[in-house]
């Protein structure tokens with residue numbers, strides 16, 4: 001049996017994760033790696049300055065992401081303390097529930113994730129969120145040179161979750177889609 005991760009948040013067992021990716025691979029991203037990034041249009045629409053991006057590339061912060069501090073995989077942003085208004089576009093697939101759980105517990109920030117309305121993590125986040133915006137059209141994720149990824153648009157729509165009043169106001173006003 002594998003040891004529990006040090007951060008104490010639940011991870012899906014690897015074999016089950018692999019099976020789900022096989023079944024629903026088209027939901028899990030535009031690139032086989034985790035390295036595809038939020039386009040600047042999302043930040044322009046939100047108009048927020050964030051205190052923390054807890055999951056950014058190891059090569060360094062992305063200059064168009066308005067976050068004062070950031071963590072990479074080398075730091076393990078799941079293990080680190082989070083403070084202030086968080087921007088979170090997490091590693092997708094099997095890792096998403098851990099990141100969403102941490103943001104829900106933190107209570108202040110915006111998450112951009114696939115609108116996987118059938119998942120437990122989506123329901124937990126929707127219940128906890130102060131606002132949601134289902135993005136109209138597909139987000140065109142980019143590489144670190146802001147080039148749209150060659151593999152095209154993702155196979156699923158995306159949603160913004162706002163936690164806390166400041167984040168919620170920005171999500172409601174962003175104009176990127178439908179806000180229930």
Ligand SMILES: C[S@@+](CC[C@H](N)C(=O)[O-])C[C@H]1O[C@@H](n2cnc3c(N)ncnc32)[C@H](O)[C@@H]1O
Nearest residue numbers: 034037038055056057072073076077089090091
């Ligand atoms: C989908 S990308 C999003 C990047 C950026 N936050 C954005 O909004 O465009 C997810 C990022 O999380 C990073 N990552 C993966 N595991 C991580 C960890 N444990 N701690 C911090 N960052 C991690 C990946 O290297 C990748 O750059």
